[in-house]
Amino acid sequence: MGFARRLQMSELKGPVGKTWYVPHGLVEQPNKPGMPRLVFDARSKFNNICLNDALHNGPLLMTDMLDTRGSNCVSVFLATPRRPGPTDRAPNVGPHIRCKPSPTCAAYVLRHIVEDHPEYADVAELIAKKFYVDNYLDSFNTIEEGIATCRRLRELLFLGGFVLGQMATSAREILQSLPATERANPDLNIDLDALPVHRTLGLEWNGEGDHFFFTLVIPTAITKRQVLSAVSAIYGPMGFLAAVTITAKVLLQDAWRVGHDVQPDGRRPKKLGWDHPLPPNLQERWDCFVRSLESLRELRVPRCLRPTSFPANDTTITLHLFCDASLFALGASLFQRSECRGIIALRLVAARSRVAPVKQQTLTRLELMAALLGARLLKRYLQLLQLPCWSHWCWSDSDNVLYWLRSKATLYAQFISSRKEQILSVSPASRWRHVPSELNPADDLSRGIEASELTEGHQSLAGPAFLLMGEEEWPQRFGGGAVQPEALEIVRPVAVCEEVRVNAVVATEAGASSLPPPTIGNIIESSTTLSALKRSVAGLNAAPGEELTPSLLRAGLDCCIKMAQKSAYASEINALAKGNQIGRDSPLHKLSPFLDPDGLL
Incomplete structure (x- = not known):
C-alpha cells in the first residue's frame, strides 16, 4: 500500500533511545468479511513502556457521534478517505494506527485541507461536522444535491492527497455517478443487484430499505468479566435497544452486589470475583437474556427521521422528550414529530438508560435524575438538528418533578436545586407537561422489557399514540398534581437570635475617662481560637457579671459571620436585600443564595 517497506539491516542499528519500532499486522473483523485492516499497534509495550505513553491525546476536534442519523430522506452515503500509494492494489484494505492522537490528527488534517483551499467553502462545514474520524456520513433532500456534494468533496480531498473511497448510498443515482473503484462494492450491478448491507459506528444499515437492523452475536458468558465484555459489545449510539439492554446492565450491577449486601438471615456471602462463575440465579437470568436476543433479527428501524413524502420546506418538526425512573434504572427517550399537510409521523431520535446508583436514592430523586438525563439528551439534539429552542415538549409522570421545576422557591436541598437549575437551563418549566405512566414510553427504559x-410498533420505538393526534388530544395537565410534601426536601431556615448591638464602654482603672469600645474587627484579628472569638464578642453584649449563655454565644458567632460576609460579598448582599438577582459573574451565582430574616447570607 506504500505505507510500509522492508528495512535494511543497517537501518536496525539506530541510536539507542531514538528509534521506536511499532509492530503491525493484518486484522479482519468477523462483522466485515473481506475488509481487512493493517493495524499499527502503538499500545504494544517494550520494557514496560509503549509509544502511547509518550504521546498526548491532543484537542477534541471530532464531531459528535450522535449526528450519524440524518433527518433528510433521499439518500445517505458513507465514505472513507484514504491516501493512495504506489502499491495500492487492495482498495478494501486501509491502515489503522492504534495511537492516542490519531483521531485528533485525522480531524486536523481534514480541516487543514479546507483552509488550504478556500474555493471549496461550500463544503467546508461538511468536513468539520460530518466526519467522525475517517467516516463521512450525510443525508440530502434531493438526489441532485447529493451528487453535487459528493463531487465537490471528492475534488477537495483529492487536492489534499486523499481519495474518498468505499462509498455506499441508498440512492442508485449517486452510485452511478461514482467510479467503480471508489464504491464500497465495485462489482455491484447497480441496475439488478440489491444494495448491500454496511456496518459502521456500531450500526448495521441496509441501503436498499434505508433502515437499521440488528444481528447480535453474544459469546458464552459464565463469569462477571465475560458478562461485562458481552454487555459492552452491544453498542448502539442511538439507543434503539436501550429498553432491552437495561435488563443486562441491571443484572451486571446485581452481580457486583453479591457479597456487598447482607442477606435477610444476616449472612454476608463471599464477594463474587471477576473470574468466578455467576451464581445459578444470575446465570439463568443471563442465559434467558441471550436467548431472547434472537428475536431482534426481525426488527427494523427507519434511518430517516422524516418520511420521504414530507417535503422539508412544508414540514413542522417538534421534539418530544419523555423521562421516567424506577428503583432499578432511569431512562429518557426523544422522539421527532413531523407534521405535513395534516399528516403526522413519529420517529425515535435517541434513547438513553442508566442503572440506578448503587447508593440508594429516593424514587423522587431518581425521577429528577431521569429528567436531567433527558434534558442533556434534548440539548444535544436541538443543536445537532438545528432546531429552535422552543420547538420541543418535555413529559414526565412525576408530579414532584413538575412541582420542583415550576416552583419559584429556592429552599431546596443542594441535590435538588443544582439539578433543577441544569434542567431549566435547557428547557423552561413552561415546556414540561404531565403524562400518565401507561402512556410514557420511557417507562420501558426504567424497567426493561423482553427482546x-x-x-416496530412498540411504544418505546414508535412513540405514544396520542402524539399522532392533534394537540387538543394530548394530556392537558402541566402540573398541579398531588405531590408528596415529605419528598420535596425543603430546607427550613434556622432561626437565629437578634443581631448583637455593641454598646459596651471600657473604663480606666482611675475611672476618670473612657476608651472607645473594642470593635468586632479588632476582636477577630486578636482571637486565636473560635471559642475565644465567640466568648469575646458575646461578652460585648452581656451585662457586667452576666453568664454567657448558649444564645449569647450563638449570637456572637452570627455577628462575626455577618461581618465576614459583608466584607467578601458586599455587592451580592446589597442586591439580594433589594430583591434583585446577583450578577452572573459572581462566584455564588450557581449556589442560589438568599438572605434569611436576620440578614445572613
Missing part, C-alpha cells in the same frame, strides 16, 4: 416484546 421479543420490542417490535
Whole structure:
C-alpha cells in the first residue's frame, strides 16, 4: 500500500533511545468479511513502556457521534478517505494506527485541507461536522444535491492527497455517478443487484430499505468479566435497544452486589470475583437474556427521521422528550414529530438508560435524575438538528418533578436545586407537561422489557399514540398534581437570635475617662481560637457579671459571620436585600443564595 517497506539491516542499528519500532499486522473483523485492516499497534509495550505513553491525546476536534442519523430522506452515503500509494492494489484494505492522537490528527488534517483551499467553502462545514474520524456520513433532500456534494468533496480531498473511497448510498443515482473503484462494492450491478448491507459506528444499515437492523452475536458468558465484555459489545449510539439492554446492565450491577449486601438471615456471602462463575440465579437470568436476543433479527428501524413524502420546506418538526425512573434504572427517550399537510409521523431520535446508583436514592430523586438525563439528551439534539429552542415538549409522570421545576422557591436541598437549575437551563418549566405512566414510553427504559416484546410498533420505538393526534388530544395537565410534601426536601431556615448591638464602654482603672469600645474587627484579628472569638464578642453584649449563655454565644458567632460576609460579598448582599438577582459573574451565582430574616447570607 506504500505505507510500509522492508528495512535494511543497517537501518536496525539506530541510536539507542531514538528509534521506536511499532509492530503491525493484518486484522479482519468477523462483522466485515473481506475488509481487512493493517493495524499499527502503538499500545504494544517494550520494557514496560509503549509509544502511547509518550504521546498526548491532543484537542477534541471530532464531531459528535450522535449526528450519524440524518433527518433528510433521499439518500445517505458513507465514505472513507484514504491516501493512495504506489502499491495500492487492495482498495478494501486501509491502515489503522492504534495511537492516542490519531483521531485528533485525522480531524486536523481534514480541516487543514479546507483552509488550504478556500474555493471549496461550500463544503467546508461538511468536513468539520460530518466526519467522525475517517467516516463521512450525510443525508440530502434531493438526489441532485447529493451528487453535487459528493463531487465537490471528492475534488477537495483529492487536492489534499486523499481519495474518498468505499462509498455506499441508498440512492442508485449517486452510485452511478461514482467510479467503480471508489464504491464500497465495485462489482455491484447497480441496475439488478440489491444494495448491500454496511456496518459502521456500531450500526448495521441496509441501503436498499434505508433502515437499521440488528444481528447480535453474544459469546458464552459464565463469569462477571465475560458478562461485562458481552454487555459492552452491544453498542448502539442511538439507543434503539436501550429498553432491552437495561435488563443486562441491571443484572451486571446485581452481580457486583453479591457479597456487598447482607442477606435477610444476616449472612454476608463471599464477594463474587471477576473470574468466578455467576451464581445459578444470575446465570439463568443471563442465559434467558441471550436467548431472547434472537428475536431482534426481525426488527427494523427507519434511518430517516422524516418520511420521504414530507417535503422539508412544508414540514413542522417538534421534539418530544419523555423521562421516567424506577428503583432499578432511569431512562429518557426523544422522539421527532413531523407534521405535513395534516399528516403526522413519529420517529425515535435517541434513547438513553442508566442503572440506578448503587447508593440508594429516593424514587423522587431518581425521577429528577431521569429528567436531567433527558434534558442533556434534548440539548444535544436541538443543536445537532438545528432546531429552535422552543420547538420541543418535555413529559414526565412525576408530579414532584413538575412541582420542583415550576416552583419559584429556592429552599431546596443542594441535590435538588443544582439539578433543577441544569434542567431549566435547557428547557423552561413552561415546556414540561404531565403524562400518565401507561402512556410514557420511557417507562420501558426504567424497567426493561423482553427482546421479543420490542417490535416496530412498540411504544418505546414508535412513540405514544396520542402524539399522532392533534394537540387538543394530548394530556392537558402541566402540573398541579398531588405531590408528596415529605419528598420535596425543603430546607427550613434556622432561626437565629437578634443581631448583637455593641454598646459596651471600657473604663480606666482611675475611672476618670473612657476608651472607645473594642470593635468586632479588632476582636477577630486578636482571637486565636473560635471559642475565644465567640466568648469575646458575646461578652460585648452581656451585662457586667452576666453568664454567657448558649444564645449569647450563638449570637456572637452570627455577628462575626455577618461581618465576614459583608466584607467578601458586599455587592451580592446589597442586591439580594433589594430583591434583585446577583450578577452572573459572581462566584455564588450557581449556589442560589438568599438572605434569611436576620440578614445572613
